[in-house]
Amino acid sequence: MEEAAIVDGCGYWRLYWNIILPLSRSILSALSVLFFLVNWNAFAWPLVATNGADLTVIQAGIAPFSTQYGANWNYVLAAAVVAVIPMLALFLVFQRQMVESNKTSGLK
Numbered sequence: 001m002e003e004a005a006i007v008d009g010c011g012y013w014r015l016y017w018n019i020i021l022p023l024s025r026s027i028l029s030a031l032s033v034l035f036f037l038v039n040w041n042a043f044a045w046p047l048v049a050t051n052g053a054d055l056t057v058i059q060a061g062i063a064p065f066s067t068q069y070g071a072n073w074n075y076v077l078a079a080a081v082v083a084v085i086p087m088l089a090l091f092l093v094f095q096r097q098m099v100e101s102n103k104t105s106g107l108k
Contacts, residue, residue: 029097033090040087058083 010018046057058079065075091098 026097026100029094033094033098036090037087040083 041059042057043059043063047060047063050056050060062076062079062083065072065079
């Protein structure tokens with residue numbers, strides 16, 4: 001059975017690659033940044049799943065700096081800055097697409 005022509009000989013795959021994907025590029029980039037942010041800030045699962053000090057993620061590694069009796073705030077804040085750097089770099093790379101996504105979200 002032949003593939004139905006949607007737009008003057010344009011098949012489903014060409015319609016997807018040439019029309020749908022370019023229109024949804026901004027929202028896909030915003031979703032990828034937000035998805036990465038959620039997984040980057042995961043604390044409970046890496047804390048439970050890892051048992052070695054060499055496998056500890058940075059968010060779970062910050063926790064021992066804060067104890068019941070106080071916190072070493074200089075270590076906590078230095079580790080927090082190190083944890084923020086990859087997310088800041090990712091945002092700077094995808095900043096244009098995220099702003100474009102926010103700009104076009106209210107339009108129909």
